[in-house]
Amino acid sequence: MKRTFLLLLLAICAGNLAAQTATDSIPKLDPKIKAALNAADQTAYQAAIRYSDLEMAKTKLYDLMIRNPENPRYMEALGNIYFDNSQFASAALVSLDLLQGNSKNVVALEIAAYSLEQLGALDRALPHFESLYLLTGDNFSLYKSAFLQYNLKRYEEAMNSVNMLVKNSKADEKIGFPKSQTETQEVSMKAAALNLKGLIYLDQNSKVEAKTAFNEAIALDANFVQAKDNLMKTN
Template identity: 75%
Template sequence: MKRIFFLLFLALCAGNVVAQSNDSIPKLDPKTKNALNVADQMAYQAALRYNDMEMAKIKLYDLMVRNPEDMRYMEALGSLYFESGLNASAALVAMDILKVNDKNVGALEIAAYSLEQLGAFDRALPYYESLNLLTGDNFSLYKSAYLQFSLKRYAEALNSVNMLVKNAKPDEKIGFAISESETQQVSMKAAALNLKGLVYLDQNSKAEAKAAFTEALSLEPNFNQAKENLQKSN
């Protein structure tokens, strides 16, 4: 984990160096610049077609350096890293995009999820919170509540959970892993109540925890995780 954060620090420092060196890039005449852009875009598309992700990334870097004002290339690079499971790189690209446009929904999603996967819960949380404020999406509210709970910010977690219980739509589902290859889909409201129970259980408030788990099971009788948690609250 320390190595991951050290690499993130080095990459952030490197970003400052790149930003400072942009002024030294030779200016191209519009015709030459356009021709190079077209060639690199064609090469990028060909690299994607042939599943050559390394070449695709190289071409995106060339396009980014030549067109620093065009965020499409940075967005494509972030998505490429994200889809390849390169969470540290994806997070760094997304955070750079958000410095330019803090309402970029795609970048918020990538930054939040990638940082969470890296175990940087305290850094992922603000992005999930921003995503929820911007979109009203209940999944991002659930993730916010879960990270608040994980960080032992219990009052905030309960506030988020209570909002979710109130606002969850009947057709909203969320998946819980029950094996390496299977997930169980349960209603968002039941998931929120299960998380509410976990918050209370972590504070040793077993009566409140039991009530929350029981309510979750009244909505989803086969909810495996809620069943296991209910046993812990007895």
């Protein structure tokens, strides 16, 4: 995983100049010819997706991207294909290039955040989750931000995020947690936030405060397995 991320960083450093050089060297096409080529490639791409021929789909997206550098939707589709097939380094590179052009591209932010997290680059994933929350107000992005802040031992930031979640989470918002090796359970976002609050306190050896937070989480979701397990660590 470390080698993969090192290669990713090297690719990021080299990528912008190479992409700019390649774009500058593309000859201008007659608009009618360009429209006809675009239509043919889009039809081929849709057929490739229908028949699960992902290599052909990616090839057609590359053709469309090169011919239409001003249109981000082809890169977004390519990034999604890479991400959906667990090619996280490629997905991250595509999304980071998209963000160079538009730092508020929500699709690119999502791909970048989750891809970098999967690669173990938590410090690089975190700003993208934070940006997602600021742009969309999505509490799951705020929870992911808090969780990464906690893992990076940025406890003050994590606690601020958790307190925002406790205050602003809606009653119908749910989040999945592993219940066992084969089962998951859904708990309320507020209970999840309180459980994370307890973990932050526990990491700082504040067991009384941690116990209170875990008990509050369990009071909201009586069957919250992780909160019950964490509560036992406060004894």
